[in-house]
Amino acid sequence: MDPDEFRRHGHAMVDWIADYWSTVAQRPITSQDPPGAVAARLPLAAPERGEEFPAILADLDKVVVPGLTHWQHPNFYGYFPANISGPSVLADLLSSGLGVQGMLWATSPACTEVETVMMDWLAGLLDLPERFRSTGTGGGVIQDSASSATLVATLAALHRASGGQWRASGVQRRYRAYTSTQGHSSIEKAARIAGLGADGVRPVEVDPEAFGMRPDALRAAIEADLAAGDVPAIVVATIGTTSTTAIDPLPEIGAICAEYGIWLHVDAAYAGAAAVCPELRWTHAGLEYADSYCFDPHKWLLTGFDCDAFWVADRAGLVEALTVMPEYLRNAATGSGAVIDYRDWQVSLGRRFRALKLWFVLRWYGAEGLRAHIRSGVALADRLAGLVRADDRFELVAPHPFSLVCFRLRAGDEQSTELLERVNATGRAYLTHTRVDGRYTLRMAIGAPQTTEAHVRRTWELISDTATVLVGPEGRHS
Amino acid sequence: MDPDEFRRHGHAMVDWIADYWSTVAQRPITSQDPPGAVAARLPLAAPERGEEFPAILADLDKVVVPGLTHWQHPNFYGYFPANISGPSVLADLLSSGLGVQGMLWATSPACTEVETVMMDWLAGLLDLPERFRSTGTGGGVIQDSASSATLVATLAALHRASGGQWRASGVQRRYRAYTSTQGHSSIEKAARIAGLGADGVRPVEVDPEAFGMRPDALRAAIEADLAAGDVPAIVVATIGTTSTTAIDPLPEIGAICAEYGIWLHVDAAYAGAAAVCPELRWTHAGLEYADSYCFDPHKWLLTGFDCDAFWVADRAGLVEALTVMPEYLRNAATGSGAVIDYRDWQVSLGRRFRALKLWFVLRWYGAEGLRAHIRSGVALADRLAGLVRADDRFELVAPHPFSLVCFRLRAGDEQSTELLERVNATGRAYLTHTRVDGRYTLRMAIGAPQTTEAHVRRTWELISDTATVLVGPEGRHS
Numbered sequence: 012m013d014p015d016e017f018r019r020h021g022h023a024m025v026d027w028i029a030d031y032w033s034t035v036a037q038r039p040i041t042s043q044d045p046p047g048a049v050a051a052r053l054p055l056a057a058p059e060r061g062e063e064f065p066a067i068l069a070d071l072d073k074v075v076v077p078g079l080t081h082w083q084h085p086n087f088y089g090y091f092p093a094n095i096s097g098p099s100v101l102a103d104l105l106s107s108g109l110g111v112q113g114m115l116w117a118t119s120p121a122c123t124e125v126e127t128v129m130m131d132w133l134a135g136l137l138d139l140p141e142r143f144r145s146t147g148t149g150g151g152v153i154q155d156s157a158s159s160a161t162l163v164a165t166l167a168a169l170h171r172a173s174g175g176q177w178r179a180s181g182v183q184r185r186y187r188a189y190t191s192t193q194g195h196s197s198i199e200k201a202a203r204i205a206g207l208g209a210d211g212v213r214p215v216e217v218d219p220e221a222f223g224m225r226p227d228a229l230r231a232a233i234e235a236d237l238a239a240g241d242v243p244a245i246v247v248a249t250i251g252t253t254s255t256t257a258i259d260p261l262p263e264i265g266a267i268c269a270e271y272g273i274w275l276h277v278d279a280a281y282a283g284a285a286a287v288c289p290e291l292r293w294t295h296a297g298l299e300y301a302d303s304y305c306f307d308p309h310k311w312l313l314t315g316f317d318c319d320a321f322w323v324a325d326r327a328g329l330v331e332a333l334t335v336m337p338e339y340l341r342n343a344a345t346g347s348g349a350v351i352d353y354r355d356w357q358v359s360l361g362r363r364f365r366a367l368k369l370w371f372v373l374r375w376y377g378a379e380g381l382r383a384h385i386r387s388g389v390a391l392a393d394r395l396a397g398l399v400r401a402d403d404r405f406e407l408v409a410p411h412p413f414s415l416v417c418f419r420l421r422a423g424d425e426q427s428t429e430l431l432e433r434v435n436a437t438g439r440a441y442l443t444h445t446r447v448d449g450r451y452t453l454r455m456a457i458g459a460p461q462t463t464e465a466h467v468r469r470t471w472e473l474i475s476d477t478a479t480v481l482v483g484p485e486g487r488h489s
Numbered sequence: 490m491d492p493d494e495f496r497r498h499g500h501a502m503v504d505w506i507a508d509y510w511s512t513v514a515q516r517p518i519t520s521q522d523p524p525g526a527v528a529a530r531l532p533l534a535a536p537e538r539g540e541e542f543p544a545i546l547a548d549l550d551k552v553v554v555p556g557l558t559h560w561q562h563p564n565f566y567g568y569f570p571a572n573i574s575g576p577s578v579l580a581d582l583l584s585s586g587l588g589v590q591g592m593l594w595a596t597s598p599a600c601t602e603v604e605t606v607m608m609d610w611l612a613g614l615l616d617l618p619e620r621f622r623s624t625g626t627g628g629g630v631i632q633d634s635a636s637s638a639t640l641v642a643t644l645a646a647l648h649r650a651s652g653g654q655w656r657a658s659g660v661q662r663r664y665r666a667y668t669s670t671q672g673h674s675s676i677e678k679a680a681r682i683a684g685l686g687a688d689g690v691r692p693v694e695v696d697p698e699a700f701g702m703r704p705d706a707l708r709a710a711i712e713a714d715l716a717a718g719d720v721p722a723i724v725v726a727t728i729g730t731t732s733t734t735a736i737d738p739l740p741e742i743g744a745i746c747a748e749y750g751i752w753l754h755v756d757a758a759y760a761g762a763a764a765v766c767p768e769l770r771w772t773h774a775g776l777e778y779a780d781s782y783c784f785d786p787h788k789w790l791l792t793g794f795d796c797d798a799f800w801v802a803d804r805a806g807l808v809e810a811l812t813v814m815p816e817y818l819r820n821a822a823t824g825s826g827a828v829i830d831y832r833d834w835q836v837s838l839g840r841r842f843r844a845l846k847l848w849f850v851l852r853w854y855g856a857e858g859l860r861a862h863i864r865s866g867v868a869l870a871d872r873l874a875g876l877v878r879a880d881d882r883f884e885l886v887a888p889h890p891f892s893l894v895c896f897r898l899r900a901g902d903e904q905s906t907e908l909l910e911r912v913n914a915t916g917r918a919y920l921t922h923t924r925v926d927g928r929y930t931l932r933m934a935i936g937a938p939q940t941t942e943a944h945v946r947r948t949w950e951l952i953s954d955t956a957t958v959l960v961g962p963e964g965r966h967s
Contacts, residue, residue, distance in 0.1 A: 012575025012853065014507040021503030024579045028586035029492040029499070042598050046827045049602035057610040061855035064576070067848075071583070075845075078599030082589045090596070090817070093839075095588035097490025098542070101502045105549070107581040107793050108506035110561045110573035118568070120520050121556030124527035132535040155633060156837040166682060181686030182660040196813040197838055203811075204644060204836060206684020208659030253817055309839075315585050316841055333681075335674040338924045339568070339731055339932070349524045358682065358836065359634040360675055361571075361787075363794055367553075370545075375490065377539035446816045454817070 012064075020064040027068060028100070032083065036461070039438025040084045042077060049078035080441070085461035086470055089443040091253070091281045091415070092388075092458035096313040098375035102368035103315060113362045116350035117342040123351055126153060126366035133308070133320050133369065136378055137286035140299045143322035145351075151322040152356040153365045157280035158197035159358060160305035160321040161247060163333070165201045167303070167323065168245035168274030170332035178332060182206040186244040187236045189213045191224035191259060193252040195278060207244075221410055222257035222447075224248060230267055237271075245274040248301075250294055251282025254445040254454075255409035255417050258282075258294050265300020277304045280319070282413050284311040287381045291389070294412060311414070311458045313384060314372050318365055321356075330355040388414035388458040391467050395455060398471045404478055404486025408447045414457040417447060422482045424451040433477045440470040490542075498542040505546060506578070510561065514939070517916025518562045520555060527556035558919070563939035564948055567921040569731070569759045569893070570866075570936035574791040580849035581793055584842040591840045594828035595820040601829055604631060604844035611786070611798055611847065614856055615764035618777040621800035623829075629800040630834040631843045635758035636675035637836060638783035638799040639725060641811070643679045645781070645801065646723035646752030648810035656810060660684040664722040665714045667691045669702035669737060671730040673756060685722075699888055700735035700925075702726060708745055715749075723752040726779075728772055729760025732923040732932075733887035733895050736760075736772050743778020755782045758797070760891050762789040765859045769867070772890060789892070789936045791862060792850050796843055799834075808833040866892035866936040869945050873933060876949045882956055882964025886925045892935040895925060900960045902929040911955045918948040 012020065052074045082093045113122030130151025134143050143149045154160045169186055170177040186207055190198045192214045202212045213236065216228040233243045246268050248259040261277065268275040277298060283306020285291040298304060305321040308314035323329050334355040336345075344350045354360050376384070392414040399405045399418045409417045419427040428444075428451050435441055442455050457467065478486070490498065530552045560571045591600030608629025612621050621627045632638045647664055648655040664685055668676045670692045680690045691714065694706040711721045724746050726737040739755065746753040755776060761784020763769040776782060783799040786792035801807050812833040814823075822828045832838050854862070870892040877883045877896045887895045897905040906922075906929050913919055920933050935945065956964070 014511045017510070017575040017578070018503060018507040020575065020579060021507070021582075022500050024582055025496060025499030025503060028583065029496040031586065032492045032495070044598055046594065046598070046822060046825075047602070049599045050606050053603070053606045055609075056613050057851040058855045059857060061858045062852045064579075064853065067576075067852050075599045075603065078597070078602060079587065079589055080595070080597040082597070083587070090590070093588055093590055095585065097495040097498065098545070100495070100582070100585040100588075101498060101542075103585040104499075104502055104578070104582045105506065107573065107578040108509065109557065110571055110578075110793055111557055112560060112568070112571055112794065116524065117558070119556070119558040119560070120522055120524070121527045121553045124525070124556060125531070125553065128528050128531045131533075135534050156839045158837040158839070162682075162836060169684075177684075177686065178681060179687045181681070181689055182684035183686075196815040196818070199813050200811070200836075200838075203656060203659070203813075204640075204682065206647075206655075206660035208655065208661075209657045211659055253815070315588055316590065316839055317837075333678070335677050335681075335687075337674040337731070339921060340674070341922075344524060347524075358640060358678075359636040359795075360678075361634045361636070361794055373535040374540045374545050375542065377536045379537060380539045443817060444819075 023068060035081050035084050038081055040087055040441040041080050041435060041438060044078045049074065085459055085466045086440040087459060088455040088457060089441045091310045091456050093309065093316055094311060094313045094460060095315040096372060096460060098371035099313060099315040099368045102371035106364040106367050109364060111364055113364055114354040114360050115340060115342060115345060115352045117344045122364045123353055125370060127351060129366045129369040130320060132373055138292060139322065142324040143304065148326065149322060149324045150326045151320060152353055154319040154321045154357060155317040156319050157278055157305050157307055158200060160319050161197050161276060161278060162201040162204055163357060164276035164303040165205045165245055167329045167332045169205060171274060171328060172242055172244040185241040187211055187213055187241050188245045188247065189215055189229060189232060190247040191215050191217050191249065193217055193222050193254050193257055194247055194249055195253050198247045222255050224259040224264060226260060226263035226267060229264060233271055243271060243273045245276060247276045247278055250277060250279035251413055255447060256282060256413045256415045261297025261300060265297045269300060274302045275300055277301045279306040281310045285385055285413055288385050308369065312381060313376060313460060314368050318368060384460060391457045391464060392416050394464060395467050395471060402475060404482055408452050416455045417452050419450060419452045420478060420482060422486060426481050427451045427453060429481055430477055434474055440473055501546060513559050513562050516559055518565055518919040519558050519913060519916060522556045527552065563937055563944045564918040565937060566933045566935060567919045569788045569934050571787065571794055572789055572791045572938060573793040574850060574938060576849035576853035577791060577793040577846045580846035584845050587842060589842055591842055592832040592838050593818060593820060593823060593830045595822045600842045601831055603848055605829060607844045607847040608798060610851055616770060620802040621782065626804065627800060627802045628804045629798060630831055632797040632799045632835060633795040634797050635756055635783050635785055636678060638797050639675050639754060639756060640679040640682055641835060642754035642781040643683045643723055645807045645810045647683060649752060649806055650720055650722040663719040665689055665691055665719050666723045666725065667693055667707060667710060668725040669693050669695050669727065671695055671700050671732050671735055672725055672727055673731050676725045700733050702737040702742060704738060704741035704745060707742060711749055721749060721751045723754060725754045725756055728755060728757035729891055733925060734760060734891045734893045739775025739778060743775045747778060752780045753778055755779045757784040759788045763863055763891055766863050786847065790859060791854060791938060792846050796846060862938060869935045869940065869942060870894050872942060873945050873949060880953060882960055886930050894933045895930050897928060897930045898956060898960060900964060904959050905929045905931060907959055908955055912952055918951055
């Protein structure tokens, strides 16, 4: 495809996306396709001869779109938001078009330097502790996801806990990782990948009201492991758990980590974005104790996946844990020690120019635009919580400091399950679920940029009307 | 940015990229910026108020472009190619614009099913063994890079080698990984991440002429480890090593792995693409022994980074090693067992719709277009090797079965080093280096779609003329 063909087809692709965004609100949110339907619409083998671009574009609507769940629909409230935005999409396009590799500083200096600066910009926007800035001993890097950030933090923690032996000798003792019972599944996955096994993760009890980690339970778990001769290596605390957006008490947890010399990683994958608003920074109290921290601009900060922002306080320790230097990667800039080679901050060698999307997004919206976006989500969640509270058939099951609201029918699990299924089956709104205290709970995660008060209100009407069918206007068992 | 603004700015972004592609050949390939220059052109903090798109676009040329190494320049011969193409870039744009998550089948069925079918299409194009097709017990998945593919293979191998204990208990014995002395640095990195330590990797000697792994040396290493009570877990064989594109003898290595019950992973990151051509499939002989295999369409198959194609023969074993199931991810489709959830095939939970770029690329070029691309690279490398061979001052230092040519000045390391630096300093061509038998060697990796015979010929003239300055027309020590 030569540059002129690219120009023509590129305009068509941009127009297709603009049309998609203009019409996505009219589509059923989830696909009606049974398993195998999309695959059945594709030939069994690649074509022998090349095809024209318009033919490919036409198949998009026939083959792919009917099999999509539309995450950018204004009534998509499942999981957590996966924000995209125009400037983010265009920066991704630019990154693809440049086609440069940022594995080393030398392989495209701008790819590394823009990233370092954007991570400092973000640290400033969130008012993160100075120790995470590149101007000191720390620094930030873009990971694909919080899963990878947790893994990388775990590896650096193991290297430190081993006194520098891990890199050469591997896992030779029983290292332990701690997180609350509400910690994300990626924490167990990271521990498994790192060779600790699922048994290496100690689930710590939470407060029964707010679902934050109990510091006394953490201390007890650490003491028990030490008594058994095991090595406490890392505590993963969460700001905004996936289930209910609970906040672990970092000041107390941090003090314990400092006392025992345990690496503290703070996973704020979803909720970290809230810290762009000064009035929400109380959620990050105690972060100065953390050895590493991450949040996902690709969730709630208008930046498309993948873009996890990960910081460490001691970049030298991280690099020591992860670097490998074969001859074919040696170069003068690396040898000088004056540059960052981000390959040493992540699992993979190769890397795209993802900092462009942070650059475009932060400039297009500015700090005030980002704050307005977060505030809109929090306000809508507040409004929704008010509607839930005003309806006696429902109960709120957890605090909602951010933009996720968790609620259920008082009638019972069966009714709540049925409610979710019926609402989702309409295609007009999409929610997911969790269990809180063992009970089935609906999660309504607000935060898409297209979601307005009218969308939330109408979705609540749909939920309420469906509840009436299931449990009647009084909410008794049906 | 509303859909109409996106349309307008999107056209401008597409045009910028088309212009960049049209002019990239006139730019100096490497940046003249010293460390810190790009960062110094950026403000210290994000703007408080949003900016207009044209202002952002204008800064691209001022701030970023001078700091780029232009990987898409037709005279970029460093590392390995990082092919991009129009259809790949447009499919990436589409993926960004749809903004769907493919972590579970249920979160956007098309994202999973197109990927499964594309991996089968690719398996067909490369004529991979049936065991890797999704129609049997195997299947393919897109990883971000071969580094991640090697890591995932290592984890599945450990789980199998432990008799299924690894998942819960972690690394409790001394597991060993084997690769040739020419294996990629990501193999050591994967072993370190997995908790085996750098010491867990056994470097196996290679044949002194062709640099392929010596089967007798592999057997001896395995026997020595068994005698020491260690557990041989995985052999990583390479088709097309990074240093010289050497090919490990899979028929013999595979038979040894089968005999000892060791997982065989085959890393064909760069060279796998060659198997689209029947006349190059001899390089993949013995692949039927492999438990897993990967290659990077993002290197030499016209698909932008990131797109590593990874296959396993036993998908159930892989999923068992990597799956974690929290309540918030439970869904009916997963429960039915009838669908693939690709999150269980990779490190991260989240994933983009990367299969779109394979779909666009395979359809736009067709099988014959892809074969033509590979054949062009191989023919140009052949032509270059002929030029090297015809000049007595130089020597070819390894076979060139694909499109990488390794050569050096007979005069010595110092002269070869100086030659590379001087050629690269012109900005007119870019090569990287390796060491072969301890001696400094230039690597010229052909394979960009823009590279023609004229580019290769003129680059050789530049190299030859520079050599004349350094060692004279006869090639004596200067």
